[in-house]
């Protein structure tokens with residue numbers, strides 16, 4: 001390879017873990033960024049080595065990218081363990097890459113710094129500002145209702161994603177990178193910089209310089225991660241109106257650090273945290289506006305009284321010091337605690353006989369009239385059943401019905417795809433209906449919206465109560481009282497359970513079989529049971 005001994009002898013060897021691929025639009029700038037990281041590593045006296053890791057691309061992976069988050073985490077952990085590495089820069093941003101990279105590096109616990117891909121620029125079409133995902137869902141309904149043409153749809157496609165970077169709404173990607181920064185795993189301010197801004201390149205080189213120092217300081221992820229830093233992350237998740245997916249990822253990440261997060265904790269923090277980031281889908285603006293308004297550092301400063309500012313970060317200082325000089329430059333985008341977008345956080349946890357271990361809803365993204373609702377169930381046994389019947393003009397459904405999708409959970413789908421924003425039946429779209437109560441054991445894109453009850457646990461495929469709902473059953477949703485209730489007697493439910501037979505296994509071999517055997521339910525973070533924190537894996541012997 002042309003290296004001389006003095007290139008690396010006595011120097012920290014830094015892995016630049018790069019999730020670039022030709023199928024990862026969100027990471028399409030990572031080849032250049034990897035070079036910029038290496039520039040920083042060399043400047044600081046380290047020796048950079050670039051290691052590719054599994055790209056998990058939200059848009060293309062089947063059956064669901066979520067199925068591969070744990071595989072990326074395993075790959076990262078074993079890459080760092082098996083190779084002669086002293087520290088790592090982790091390059092990710094598309095939804096599952098942030099938790100996957102972080103989970104692996106937390107388990108390995110070598111010095112590591114996260115380099116977030118940064119959001120793409122605002123979308124632009126016909127003079128309108130478009131947001132990733134959110135406007136796709138919105139205009140897809142208009143297309144199904146016959147209000148926009150194929151040609152207009154193609155123009156929109158060309159205008160909505162016009163630069164490198166991850167989705168620029170407050171979807172899962174923006175939520176998870178903000179969480180990574182709040183946890184102290186990125187350089188201060190890193191998560192808000194748009195992917196193609198020159199400051200993003202500067203930040204990449206800084207990551208390279210800082211990781212070399214971190215190796216000498218022996219500053220590792222578990223030195224930074226504490227119960228307080230995870231509570232900070234949940235608070236930020238609520239204050240930004242973050243994606244519901246963050247709940248699953250945060251539980252899994254905390255588990256790797258030996259910290260147990262209960263679903264109830266999310267509700268507690270949600271109730272006391274106003275949502276102040278006015279970003280779509282719960283607000284009006286986009287991530288580019290958020291950056292110009294001061295970015296995450298300014299938001300953290302604004303909610304300073306709600307978080308623990310003494311938590312350490314990879315900067316080597318504490319969170320309070322990292323945000324000390326931050327300011328809000330546009331109070332329409334980053335609102336104040338006194339003038340929030342919503343007085344409580346973006347997520348509510350529901351319990352009841354339909355979700356004994358919990359379910360999740362994003363009330364800020366739903367039509368308020370639906371947050372207290374009672375309606376009769378229209379049940380779809382799986383996604384194929386949904387696709388076959390949802391637009392059938394003969395479907396017995398009205399705007400008060402509750403759409404239920406079964407077998408869309410972690411094992412049942414498999415991989416718990418983002419099917420939770422069930423489509424509104426075409427016959428109702430034509431009447432102007434744009435939101436309905438929908439319930440499933442699936443997830444929902446962080447860019448999506450609607451009165452969608454998600455992550456119902458346990459899932460229907462393993463015999464959770466969702467499996468026993470039938471057409472016409474009455475279902476009550478009461479978000480203010482955090483209740484999700486199936487109006488069917490216990491005796492009748494027990495009878496239905498007795499008659500229920502478990503569906504056949506989806507996989508006999510390979511990763512799918514491993515996944516089904518070991519993935520935990522949504523309320524436990526969907527990590528593999530054997531990857532939860534335990535005794536440290538010993539350093540391999542060198543022979």
Ligand code: FES
Pocket residue numbers: 026057058059093094095132166167171173
């Ligand atoms: Fe990568 Fe949305 S597709 S973040």
